[in-house]
Amino acid sequence: MAAAPLVLPLVLIVEDEPAQREMLAYNVRARGFEVMTAETGDKALALVRETPPDVIILDWMLPHVSGIEVCRQLKRGKQTSRIPVIMLSARSDEADKVRGLDTGADDYVVKPYSVAELLARLRTQLRRLRPAAVGERLNYDDITLDMTEHRACRAGKCLTLGPIGFRLLAAFMERPGRVWSREQLLDRVWGRDIYVESRTVDVHVGRLRRELRGPDRDDPIRTVRGAGYALG
Ligand code: CA
Secondary structure, three states: OOOOOOOOOEEEEEOOOHHHHHHHHHHHHHOOOEEEEEOOHHHHHHHHHHOOOOEEEEEOOOOOOOHHHHHHHHHHOOOOOOOOEEEEEOOOOHHHHHHHHHOOOOEEEEOOOOHHHHHHHHHHHHHHHOHHHHOOEEEEOOEEEEOOOOEEEEOOEEOOOOHHHHHHHHHHHHOOOOOEOHHHHHHHHHOOOOOOOHHHHHHHHHHHHHHHHOOOOOOOEEEEOOOEEEEO
């Protein structure tokens, strides 16, 4: 199997019961995702500010700040409103379900749940936001990226990309039109805990551009002055 094509999706698990929290963390990790955990709502909010996760699994019943309140705060925050929240709850009646969704939760799973079902819901959320990370085939204009086969082509011709070039292209193709700052690309492509100079990003974007252009194609990557790079 090829090396992980992208920085792994980061999942935050917020659950106050240690056994539940560890079981979930174990299963989500086993599925190939990165995990951070919080046992209280306050800690969850602090963690999200520090290291925004790709998805949050949030227990409803937490001491002090409830899961509902955490969800409301996240959905109100400009930086955090787009992070999908899967709410866990022991309450199953419809009113609670509606209330849960009113807080802006993106999905809702009733305890006791099957781990397989929760993982499937997690994957659904990730497929929306991080399609490359769950092994999808991505298309943009005449460019295709096959995550499973680890192959990128333009107009039917395969590109020669190193691991960094491939990850860069995957990040761009997950969100065409999005303007990525150098820092965001560093986090996504090189990893969150690795120190790399931001000039390195320019070097690799330059290489990727040359490969995409070839002798006779236009450059699909845009430089956004003072902001970063975007595809299309
Ligand atoms: Ca709980």
